[in-house]
Amino acid sequence: MRIRKLESTDAFVAVDADGAPGQGVVRLAPKVLQGGAKDLARSVTYTLACLGRRETGISAGINAPAEEAADAVAAFIAEVSDWDGGYRFGAGTGVDAAALGPLGLEPADPLPAAVAAAMAARPDASTAAVLNDDPEALAGLLAGHGVEVVDGDPRSAGVDLLFTAGKPGTIDHATAEGLAAAVVIPTSRLVVGTRALSTCARRGIVVLPDFAILDTPADESTRIVGEVLGDDEGPVLGACERAEAFLGTWMEALPFGRPI
Template identity: 35%
Template sequence: MRIHKFSTVDAFVAIDLDDAERSVGIVRRARKILQGGAKDLARSQTYAFAAHELEYGGASAGINGIGEGSEDAPSAFAAEAADLVATGTFLPDPGKGMTEADLAPLRAADPRNTAADQAVLTAASVAGSLEAALGVLDGRTIAIEGFENGGAEVAKAVVGRGAKVTAVATSAGMVANTYGLDVNAMADAFGRMGPGFIDEFGDVKTAHFIAGAETDGLTYASKMGALNHQAAGFVKAKAVATAAPMVMTAKALAVLRRADVLALPDFVTTAGPIVGWEAAGGTPADALTAQAAAAAGAIIDEVRDHPDGPLLGACYKAEAFLGTWQEQLPFGRPLAP
């Protein structure tokens, strides 16, 4: 893992595999972005590529500084990152605190197809993963934690496959309805009201109660490490799929395995955008979402019954591929500490 520091702005990029043809990852901007978190995100992306048998590496960048005096930070970052993009050393996507517009000057030199809605493709891979884990989504119940982080897209994706979303949590709390929540109405309300929209959909409980929702599937996405061992101890779902990288901790994985809960690998459940990046220009959006769901589902089918669980099974699969083109495997697997 290499840290490349910028000279014109307080920023850095963690690059996992120095000899990869291209390295891809998100750029986050906040008052202080820790290098450790960026390294974890880079590793998760490396495993995502490896699980899909692509000889690319993961990366993740951080821009330190928000508010007065740092308004030009995104443009300065983009200007200095241009050479990295031109060589494939770092191909960025917007994360927290950044927008697609911030990275627009870099897109012309980016060899990927970035036209597709990445949130929709991520949701498709989450839905495809859950469907493979549970056997079918039709008639299943799903709970969604971290609705602010792509939850509307995930909700629509699972409902589109016949499931019901019966519980949702935001930073403002949790709401549940055993008959199913209206996901289109929730998406609209979230757009208008933000996290507090759940007040409009029933009695609100503390957000952490989502962990114990009595559903078939559970998704987590609010922040890195949100699904820790304490939350995992309350999980009643049959399968857990994170809808953002590095959300599940290593201790949570151990707790879920002891409870016979299928803990799915985030580097598969969130890898839908890879399908879009590799697709030919002009591929219809519906075709891309179907391909993203199918690709994730195929990997989960392969590792679901692994004796060490699907997450470690997927790690072994990714590492086997990495071993075909890397002299030495990168140290450390993609799990939040």
């Protein structure tokens, strides 16, 4: 993992592995933290590995106030376009997707893959709750599977499926202690913290790997979850091992640290 800083504007790109094309998100704020960008880049690397793609995860940050966003993004695109890395970006916080031009990725809706993964994990599910995401959109997708989205506090709802978005670590260990869902399906990267993952495992709650859902076609999410669901260490660690097996076919050394 390295941080490549730009010269034309106050910005950087976290690159997980050199010598490979890459993709990830670009965010704009007065101060984008490099540590968070590194975590996101690593998560994308594991997504790409699960899909069998020899590419690296990247994550960019542009440090600028909102009123200077247009100029800062334009400078970012102009400079990165001259790099030979073959990098492409999805629009994150503070960035207009249209401004990314030829470096932009098509926006991907995570919900179809999340629902597909959920039904692969719990095919007999009948109830769901939604935390920090779009309950109406999920209700529409789940209705065809006979799953009803319930009202009330999703953190304590005794449902089959809990779909959760949010910032990294939104589900922390304290929140995990109060969860009553059978399966947790992340719809944002790194939304379930490391200690929360251990807490859920101890309590018998299944957490699906976010990197096998985000930026992943629904049929691929179904396949990956089906392959790792019965792993002795749980589906998240099982998916990590699956990704690392592929990374080992083209990287000289595996990246240090898993996206959990």
